[in-house]
Amino acid sequence: MAPNFLQGLLEALANPEADPNLRRRALRVYGLFLLGLKGCFLLLLAPFLPQAPYPPLLFLAVIGMAWLHLQARSALEEEAPLGPLIAVGLGAGAFFFLGVLGLLLRPFGLFLLPLGLGAFWLFLRRGEEGLNAGTRGS
Template sequence: MAPNALQGLLKALADPEADPNLRRRALRAYGLFLLGLKGGLLLLLAPFLPSAPYPPLLLLAVLGVAWLYLQARSALEEEAPLGPLVAVGLGAAAFFFLGVLGLLLRPLGLLLLPLGLGAFWGFLRRGEEGLNAGARGP
């Protein structure tokens, strides 16, 4: 993607009056960038995290993702123009959080990685819905 195109996407994301399709593409590009960054960090951490099969970590994973979900929902309701960006950022944080816990709970804990991708996808969808709601107005 050319630097000017990326700059145009970022400007469209910041402008509530911009084309909704362009804003949605910009939000997806932002989300994929964050997901790639967090995935790269997980790859770098993987050799250094020891396996720690401690079952209460699964409870921590569930509680942590539930808390991030509540934060994203709150951001979409209260932070009008930037709520979708916050929600997508929290989705990437959920992926990273579940990824780290999955690496700790290896080998069976690696099943948390697809769950983290699903959480990210859900947060991205909620962010897109927030963009559409903001485009329609109050």
């Protein structure tokens, strides 16, 4: 039953004329899958990343997040059917990026992990808005 359910969600996500609530749910499942995958990779990397208290890494985090945000906005505007998927993928990438930098800057840099979750949530919301805009435009 679970593979059929997931297959139905993915088909609804690919079909712009499917039920908007089902498409939104599918986007959330896709985003949570990516977030869980990236979180598992962070857990696996944590013991191997050295502590590197190098303050310019915080500047790199800010620049990287600004660039990812611009990429997500651009994808939502230009990549018509796949823009929301790209934005959610970039949100998961932002979580991973900030997570790695947070692990390098630990113990104080660990505050970047909740910021990464916030960035993922923001990109997921933007992706959902992009889904809604795509259904209204049809």
